[in-house]
Amino acid sequence: MNQQTKIALQQLARGFNDPQLDAQRVFRQLLQAMARPGQIVPIDRLPEAPEPLCGGAAALALTLFDLDTPIWLDEALCATASDYLAFHTGAPVTAEIGDAAFVLVADGRQLPDLGKVALGDAEYPERAATIIVQVEGLRIDAGHRLRGPGILGHVDITVDGLAPEFWSALQANRRRFPLGFDAMLVAGDMVLGLPRTVVVDKTEA
Amino acid sequence: MYVSVKGGERAITAAHTLLAEERRGDPAVPELSLAQIEQQMSLGVARVMSEGALYDPELAALAIKQARGDMVEAIFLLRAYRTTLPRLATSLPIDTGQMAVRRRISATFKDIPGGQVLGPTFDYTHRLLDFDLAEVKEPAADLSNSGAVEPEPARPMPSVAKILGSEGLLEPEIPGDETAPVADLTREPLSFPAERDARLQALARGDEGFLLSLGYSTQRGYGRNHPFAGEIRLGEVAVEIQPDELPFPIEIGEIEITECQMVNSFKGSKTKPAQFTRGYGLTFGHGERKAMSMALVDRALRCRELDEEPSSPAQDEEFVLYHCDNLEASGFVQHLKLPHYVDFQSELVMVREMRAQQAALKEAAE
Amino acid sequence: MSYNFAYLDEQTKRMLRRTILKAVAIPGYQVPFGAREMPMPHGWGTGGIQVTAAIIGADDTLKVIDQGADDTTNAVSIRQFFAKTAGVATTTRTEDATIIQTRHRIPEKPLKEGQILVYQVPIPEPLRWLEPRETETRKMHALSEYGAMHVRLYEDIATHGRIATAYDYPVQVNGRYIMRPSPIPKFDNPKMDMNPALQLFGAGREKRIYAVPPYTKVKSLDFDDYPFEVQTWEHSCALCGSEDSFLDEIITSDQGDRMFVCSDSDYCQDRQTAGRREAAE
Numbered sequence: 102m103n104q105q106t107k108i109a110l111q112q113l114a115r116g117f118n119d120p121q122l123d124a125q126r127v128f129r130q131l132l133q134a135m136a137r138p139g140q141i142v143p144i145d146r147l148p149e150a151p152e153p154l155c156g157g158a159a160a161l162a163l164t165l166f167d168l169d170t171p172i173w174l175d176e177a178l179c180a181t182a183s184d185y186l187a188f189h190t191g192a193p194v195t196a197e198i199g200d201a202a203f204v205l206v207a208d209g210r211q212l213p214d215l216g217k218v219a220l221g222d223a224e225y226p227e228r229a230a231t232i233i234v235q236v237e238g239l240r241i242d243a244g245h246r247l248r249g250p251g252i253l254g255h256v257d258i259t260v261d262g263l264a265p266e267f268w269s270a271l272q273a274n275r276r277r278f279p280l281g282f283d284a285m286l287v288a289g290d291m292v293l294g295l296p297r298t299v300v301v302d303k304t305e306a
Numbered sequence: 307m308y309v310s311v312k313g314g315e316r317a318i319t320a321a322h323t324l325l326a327e328e329r330r331g332d333p334a335v336p337e338l339s340l341a342q343i344e345q346q347m348s349l350g351v352a353r354v355m356s357e358g359a360l361y362d363p364e365l366a367a368l369a370i371k372q373a374r375g376d377m378v379e380a381i382f383l384l385r386a387y388r389t390t391l392p393r394l395a396t397s398l399p400i401d402t403g404q405m406a407v408r409r410r411i412s413a414t415f416k417d418i419p420g421g422q423v424l425g426p427t428f429d430y431t432h433r434l435l436d437f438d439l440a441e442v443k444e445p446a447a448d449l450s451n452s453g454a455v456e457p458e459p460a461r462p463m464p465s466v467a468k469i470l471g472s473e474g475l476l477e478p479e480i481p482g483d484e485t486a487p488v489a490d491l492t493r494e495p496l497s498f499p500a501e502r503d504a505r506l507q508a509l510a511r512g513d514e515g516f517l518l519s520l521g522y523s524t525q526r527g528y529g530r531n532h533p534f535a536g537e538i539r540l541g542e543v544a545v546e547i548q549p550d551e552l553p554f555p556i557e558i559g560e561i562e563i564t565e566c567q568m569v570n571s572f573k574g575s576k577t578k579p580a581q582f583t584r585g586y587g588l589t590f591g592h593g594e595r596k597a598m599s600m601a602l603v604d605r606a607l608r609c610r611e612l613d614e615e616p617s618s619p620a621q622d623e624e625f626v627l628y629h630c631d632n633l634e635a636s637g638f639v640q641h642l643k644l645p646h647y648v649d650f651q652s653e654l655v656m657v658r659e660m661r662a663q664q665a666a667l668k669e670a671a672e
Numbered sequence: 673m674s675y676n677f678a679y680l681d682e683q684t685k686r687m688l689r690r691t692i693l694k695a696v697a698i699p700g701y702q703v704p705f706g707a708r709e710m711p712m713p714h715g716w717g718t719g720g721i722q723v724t725a726a727i728i729g730a731d732d733t734l735k736v737i738d739q740g741a742d743d744t745t746n747a748v749s750i751r752q753f754f755a756k757t758a759g760v761a762t763t764t765r766t767e768d769a770t771i772i773q774t775r776h777r778i779p780e781k782p783l784k785e786g787q788i789l790v791y792q793v794p795i796p797e798p799l800r801w802l803e804p805r806e807t808e809t810r811k812m813h814a815l816s817e818y819g820a821m822h823v824r825l826y827e828d829i830a831t832h833g834r835i836a837t838a839y840d841y842p843v844q845v846n847g848r849y850i851m852r853p854s855p856i857p858k859f860d861n862p863k864m865d866m867n868p869a870l871q872l873f874g875a876g877r878e879k880r881i882y883a884v885p886p887y888t889k890v891k892s893l894d895f896d897d898y899p900f901e902v903q904t905w906e907h908s909c910a911l912c913g914s915e916d917s918f919l920d921e922i923i924t925s926d927q928g929d930r931m932f933v934c935s936d937s938d939y940c941q942d943r944q945t946a947g948r949r950e951a952a953e
Contacts, residue, residue, distance in 0.1 A: 121677050125729045128689045132727065135696050136870045136885045137785075165693075167686050202690075223814035227694040227703045250699050250846050250888040279848065283697045296697035298846065298885075314743040315752075385709045390675070493687075494706045495879035498807045624805050634877045637714030638794070644716065644746055648739045648776045648935055651921055652838035652857040655903045660832060 114149035116163050116189040123148075127164045134285065134294030139247045139256030141239045144290050148189075153207045154182045157287040158235055165231075166190035166203060173201035175213060201230055209236040209263035209286070215270040218282050226279040229297070237262030239288045246302040247295075255302075258293065260286060272301050329374050343367035352564075352591025353377055357632065358384025359492070359511050360391075361561050361590050378513075378632050385633060389492075395547045398555055402565045403465060405541040412466045413535040414569055420463030425540060426592075466537040467567050470582065476536075476569065477581045480611075498624055505607055505627060506600075510588060512630030514596040520620040521602030528618035531605050533585065536569035540592055564589045566597035570605045573612060583612060678725040678758040684708055688726035688881070692872060695883035700845030701813070702796045702880040710876065717750055718876030720773050720792035727788065727872075728754065728771060733761045735769035740777035740918065740935035747775070764938050776839075778860040780917045780939040783869035785886065793854040793875040796882065798842045818850050821893065829898055838903070843890050850893070851882060859902045859918050864890040907932040912943035 117123035123146040134142040147156030148163055166172055168191045174182065179194070182205075186192060195201050198217050206212060212234070221229035244259030245268060263286065274281040274297055281297035330337065344351055344367040354366040358381045366384060373379035409425025412418055424430075470476035480502075489504035491511070496504060509517060524531050542562050546555040566587040574580030585605030587597035606620035619625055629635060676682065684706075691705040710718040728734065734754055738747040742764040750773065751762050763769050766779040775792040783789060799809040802820045812818065821842065828836045841858040845851050853864060854873060864871065864884060871884040884890060894900040908915045910931040917939060919932040934940035 121682060122730065124682070124685075125677075125727075129727065129729060132689075132692065132696070132870070135693055136883075165686060165690055167683060169687065170690070224810045225704075226698055226701060227691075229694075231693070251696075251885040253887045279698050279701060283694070296885075298697060298699065314745045314748040318745055318748055382709075382713065386711050389709045390681075392681070492706075492708075495704045497704065624807065628806075633709065634714045637716060637718075638877060639715075640713065641715030641794070644775075645739045645744055646776070646855075647920060648857055648918065649839040649855045651919075651935075652859070652903060654921065655905070656836065656838045660834070660836075663833065 113188055114151050114185055116148045117146060117160075118148075120163070123160075124164045127160045131161065131164065131285070131292065131294070134292045135251075135283070135296050136294075137251045138249065138294050138296060138299050139241075139252050139258060141241065141258070141291050141293050144292055147290055151181050151185050153177055153235070154185070154205075155235055155287060155289055157290045157292055158205065158233055159185075160290075161233055161285065161287065161292070162186060162192075162203075162205065163189055166192040168192065170202040171195040171200050172203045172205060173198045173213075175206050175208075175211070177207040178205055204230050204232045204282075206232070206234045209234045209260070209267070212264050212267060212270075215267070215274075215282070220274075220277060220280040220282060223280065226281075229280065230282050232282050232284045234263065234267070234284065234286050236260050236286050236288050239286060239291050239293050248300045248302065250298045251296070252299075260293070261288075268301055271295065271299065275300055329372070338371055340364055340367040340371065343370050349592055350375075350377060352562075352589065352593045353514060353596070354380045354384055355590040356593055356596060357381045357511055357513065358388065360384050360388040363591070378636050382633050382636070395549070397558070398546045398548060400543045400545060400561075400563070402539065402543055402563070403463075403468075405463075405539060405543050405563075405565075407463055407539055407541040409540040410463060410537065411535070412537045414466060414470075414537075418466060418469065427594075463539075465539075465567065466569075467584070470536070470569065474579070475582055477573075477583050479584070496627055499610065500623060500627060502604075502608070502611075505623070506586065506588075506604060508627045508630060509600045509603055512600070513632035513635065514593075514599065516630050516632070516635075517599040517603050518595060520606070520626060521599035523618065524602050524606050524620045529606050529609075529620050530571065531583075531585070531602065532571040533602055533605065534569045535598065536567040536584075538564070538566045538594055538597065540564045540594070562591050564591070564593050564597045566594070566601045568598070568601040568605060583608070675757055678728055678754065679710070680708065680722065680725045684722075685726050688722055691881050692723065692726065692883065695872070695881050696870070696885050698849070699884050699888050700843075700849030700851040700882060702851075702875075702882045704879055705881050707876045707879040711753075712749070714877035715794060716746060717773075717775060717792040719874030719878075719881070720775070720790050720876075721750060721753070721874070722876055723790050723872050723874035723881060724754065724771060724773050725758075727790075728758055728760060730758075730760065732770045733763050733768055735763050735766060735772045735938075736774075737772070737777060737779070737937075738775040739920075740779070741937040743937065764941075766938050776855050776857075777918065777935060778856055778863045780934070780936040781942075782863075783867060785868040787869040789867075789869050789871045791854045791856075791871065791873045793852070793873050793880075794877075795840075796852060796873065796875040796878050796880040798850050798852045813849060816848070821850060822895075825893060826895070829895075835894065835898060835900075841900075842893050844893060845884055845890050846888055847891075851884075851890075853890075857903060857918055858892065858900075861890075861892045861900070862902065866890075905932060909934045909940060909943075912940045912947060914940070914943055 126146050127144055130142050130144050144157045144160045146160055148159050150156055150159030170192050172192045173195055183194060198204060198213055199219055204218055218230040221227060238261035240259050242259040243257050246255050246257050248255045278297055283297050284295040286293040344363050350370055351363050351366045354369055354377060355361050369380035369383040372383060410423045467476055471478060491507045542560045544557045545559050545561055546557050548555040568585035570583045570585055572580040572582045585601035587600030589597050603620055607623055609616045609621045616622060687706060691703050695703045710721055712718055736747045736751040738744040754760055755762055766781040771788045773790040797809055799812055802824055803809050825835050839857045840852055840855040841861055843851055843853055866887050868886050870886055873882045892900040905919050909919060911933055914934055918935045920935045922931050922933055924931055
């Protein structure tokens with residue numbers, strides 16, 4: 102290994118303390134988030150991660166990404182997190198957002214064109230992308246009303262730091278069911294799951 | 307007074323002990339060694355390696371010993387073990403043209419460059435039980451006067467396919483995109499329509515008996531492929547890997563394989579001159595019957611790319627590929643031994659109700 | 673030889689975990705996955721085992737049942753497998769389990785939020801008996817073309833005067849995908865609807881995983897004039913007196929004497945204990 106690589110490795114943020122056990126624990130938290138949309142789930146195994154990648158999003162990435170999942174990173178993450186993700190996950194980075202299994206966005210106010218992400222196809226709807234968006238805050242509060250599988254009745258949530266076009270994109274997404282992307286919103290160490298089954302009722306902004 | 311049946315755990319432990327005793331058989335009889343199985347049951351070892359999808363004669367011998375000679379059970383042991391092995395590298399495709407040939411025949415020509423080399427074969431034996439073999443001789447200490455046949459020096463052996471191909475008589479192997487990833491059935495499920503790489507993998511791992519019968523059916527009118535054995539060769543080939551850091555490949559070992567190239571009915575049209583078509587079979591170790599069966603079924607399954615109407619079972623891609631894995635077949639057939647009494651009870655309840663209803667209707671009518 | 677936690681390597685677990693998340697996002701749809709050879713034969717629960725192995729952790733408590741009972745040989749074998757490879761706590765009590773792996777029954781005791789029920793599935797495709805080809809059934813699901821299924825059920829009514837399916841009774845999930853619940857008796861179907869627990873389905877040999885999230889509509893197929901009905905018994909359980917549970921029929925003599933006993937051994941045991949306590953008071 103040459104000197105440059107040695108230095109670069111030393112500067113790389115560490116991943117999970119215990120990759121096997123931590124990934125299992127984080128996965129169960131993600132499963133809870135996707136099976137019960139509207140529940141804001143704490144991620145309690147947070148790896149070190151290079152800013153602006155937050156601990157929760159890094160935990161998610163280290164749990165789910167690998168050689169078989171092409172990923173798309175926004176500009177900020179491309180510049181700061183490529184080495185980290187390459188080292189810890191081996192996931193190939195693609196410039197084509199439509200080819201990505203996972204789309205990672207550092208700032209919910211600056212979303213890429215969600216119309217371009219993989220939506221699956223009629224015979225294989227699972228081939229759609231999962232979009233991971235970092236936001237400022239998640240809380241149960243009047244904001245957007247969610248209904249659907251996993252939700253008993255309805256749940257109201259408020260998200261800070263998310264561009265409003267995300268919600269119209271989600272509504273359009275629902276109309277395409279069973280096609281459509283699945284999303285996870287991450288605020289620090291909290292995650293909210295928004296599978297494509299979620300129905301977002303119109304709300305007063 | 308009925309007490310619900312307990313003791314499942316004890317029953318399982320006892321069953322395992324009994325199994326170990328039965329496997330060993332009469333303790334007064336010498337125990338089988340792995341070397342004996344590897345050396346003297348090499349064709350069984352070859353089958354277990356091929357369908358177990360793992361080249362390791364010693365492990366295959368162990369599997370056969372543990373499975374008490376039940377080959378499908380041995381194949382299962384090897385496959386399950388294989389799953390636990392990490393993947394370190396991907397080799398280059400083996401070059402069977404460079405094979406150190408022990409046996410090589412062709413039915414398409416009387417003689418070919420390199421010649422017809424009979425090698426070790428049952429083919430021309432008379433199937434008479436040889437009672438001399440009932441005697442166990444002591445292992446030979448000194449082999450210098452054994453009278454074994456000296457191997458002939460290696461001669462160049464171009465494949466028959468190349469010879470026919472150079473005249474344009476045989477379709478070239480469809481080159482495809484060499485940079486595209488090869489299907490990997492150990493990591494992804496089959497999806498349909500299946501491409502030839504996935505089909506050949508499934509057939510290579512597939513049950514010899516199933517493919518034998520399907521191949522046989524294509525010779526009897528269930529499909530018309532007019533096969534000729536273009537070439538069957540048995541011998542050792544080098545396995546090479548090419549790490550990123552090196553500009554050349556390095557050999558990491560040698561394996562013995564059997565390769566069969568079938569030459570099948572020609573295809574042509576007004577615009578395209580007629581050419582013979584191909585079928586391909588490959589096994590680990592010495593496995594001619596399997597390699598030939600595989601080549602017949604491979605050709606039958608190529609109906610789609612050769613514009614032939616699929617009309618026979620061997621041409622039915624889903625039928626062949628979904629049912630050729632003997633692990634899946636054996637598991638599902640034998641799972642009928644598991645308790646199914648809840649479902650049976652559900653049906654009993656329903657059948658009794660239906661019969662009672664019919665009886666009541668009949669009574670009312672009378 | 674030492675194995676990875678829960679036997680599977682990390683890459684396989686990641687693949688399974690991604691598959692499970694997609695299955696949860698598309699309720700009732702069968703997601704193909706690269707099933708691995710396990711040390712048990714296909715047909716003996718390898719799908720359920722792979723799902724459990726992907727989700728289980730050191731904090732879980734595992735219950736394994738077959739035909740409703742914890743002590744049937746295959747349930748014992750699977751429970752031992754996880755005790756050995758994952759070191760997890762195991763239990764026979766439904767309410768103490770965080771993960772319940774089951775073959776052919778849903779426990780009688782209602783499940784709670786946070787619990788996960790993992791079903792072992794032999795044939796995942798509900799349209800398989802109508803159409804053997806995967807290429808065709810995939811299209812039918814894509815286009816919601818379920819007419820053939822309704823025709824088949826109506827043919828039953830014409831022949832037998834009723835829908836003659838007693839187990840593995842097809843359902844529609846979230847108003848979209850038609851799904852096989854696995855060979856549970858139709859008696860258990862109503863438990864799937866709006867269940868607080870997460871339901872995961874694993875078919876190892878057929879290489880499919882599917883899911884029903886908690887609080888999701890699951891409707892057994894029927895017709896307005898022939899509504900879905902569950903089985904009933906004239907008897908109650910000979911051991912605990914239950915009149916609401918699925919009963920096994922036990923032949924007790926050569927003359928065909930029989931008795932009926934709860935299939936769910938944990939449920940029956942609890943009732944027997946409570947009954948004895950009551951009698952003592």
